[in-house]
Amino acid sequence: MRLVGVESRGRTISFAAMTTAPVAACPVCGTSSDRVHSRYERRLADRAVGGREVSIRLRVKRFRCMNHECGRKIFAEPAVGVAARYQRRSRVLTRLLISIGLALGGRAGHRMTGHIAAQVSRSTLLRLVRELPVPEPSRVPVVGIDDFAIRKGNVYGTVFVDMATNKPVDLLEDRTSETVAEWMRHHPEIRVVCRDRGGP
Structure with a gap:
């Protein structure tokens, strides 16, 4: 990627x-x-600079696919390292918004983004968090077990927490002792279990 120009207008740097x-x-x-079909411009939001919004106008090439058996005749080149396909914000800004969503959630996160000149809605923050890949259950010797409400008063699940990092390890669909026992049979590395005094 090559920088062509910079323009400052009001509260925005382009x-x-x-x-x-x-x-x-x-x-x-x-x-x-290497056969260029045409060019077009992508507009990307980026992290603020000095409290001012940043916009990137990126000129991207469209190429013709050389494989005649391929269903895609024309494709746009990816903005490698800058933005994912079809995204309207840079990878750097996306990572920042995900961090805010994870730390603050929807409403408080929405208010925070207004202070960093990158305002997005609370639903956008929550969508970014939901799109994160679910980590594989890790192997931990000390776990905490508790139930949590999927639908309060009706449906409950079980959460396993790594007591060393205080991070969730796995979630189960219910809170029955049979389900927990089955899960623990598949995790012989567990040495210590911390739990509350709940009946199940």
Whole structure:
């Protein structure tokens, strides 16, 4: 990517940039192509600078797929390291918003984004958090077990927490002793279990 120009207008700083890769791979078949079909401009929001919003106007090439058997005839080159496909914000800003969503949740996170010149709705923050991949259950020797309400008064699940890091390890769909016993049979590395005095 090459920076072409910078423009400051009011509360916004706008960067004009363009991609420089001579070839790109088709996202469907993986065939490399150097035949440029056309160009278009992507507008991306980025992290604020000095309390001012940042916008990136990125000129991107469209290539023709050289594989005649591929269903994708024309594809846009990816903005590698800058933004994911179809996204309207940079990877850096997305990571910042995810951190805010994880730390503060929807309403408080929405208020915080207004202070960092990157305001998004509470539903956007929650959607970014929900889109995170679920980590694989880790192996821990000391776990805490408790129930949590999926639907208060009706449906409860079980949460396992790593007592060393205070992070969730796994979630179960119910809170019966049979389900917990089955889960523990598959985790022989557990040495200590911390639990409340709940009946199940």
